[in-house]
Amino acid sequence: MFNRGLLIAICMALSACASNQQNFAEFNRQFAEAKFPVRYTLEKTETTEIWDTVWAGEVAPSAAFRSDVLFEGIITNIEKKCGYGLDELVETRVVSHEALVFYEVWVFADEKSKRKDKRSAQTVYMEAWPDQTRTEYQLIGPCQASYPSFMFSE
Known part of the structure; x- marks a missing residue:
């Protein structure tokens, strides 16, 4: 599922359709639908368009903070999966909190990260009964994701 987004990005870059504002919005819509922890931002100058990634959502407290058992379970499983835990947690970001469904991105300091800022993130998607x-x-x-940036020139 995750590689689908990277494949879309590469196809868009190779077909030179990424400079189209509609395609940019569609790309981010597909990232949101797949619950990826990133979104693309668009920076335009007179001659170029630059697509770069930012973490999805806004910095805010996690819904999991209301339950020690839930929070500890999530941190424990992220540590098992990726090797980073509570000490590396930098921020939690809320993408959406709706009735009984919580979509968040948890960002961690990660020396193995392929990003310049040495951060990695996991989407934490929670559904309450x-x-x-x-x-x-x-x-x-993935634990140490690498999301490509794109620059298009006119």
Whole structure:
């Protein structure tokens, strides 16, 4: 699932269709649909367009902070999956919090990260049961992802 987004990016770059504003919006829509932890931003000058990635969502407290058991379970599983835990947690970002469904991006300091800022992130997608006795979650995304940047010249 994750590689689909990178494949889309490469296809768009090779077909030179990425400079189209509509395609840019579609690309980010597909990232959101796949619950990727990043979105592309667009910077335009007179002669170029630059696509670069930013973490999805806005910095805000996680819904998981309300439950020690849930928070500890998520941190433990991220540590098992990626090797970083509470000490490396830099910020939590809320993409959306809707009734019983919470889509967040947790950003970690990560020396193995392929990004310049040495940060990596996991999407934490939580769904609470209607009676709120249980919350299930998914961790989405590779541990040390590398998202390509693009520059298009006229």
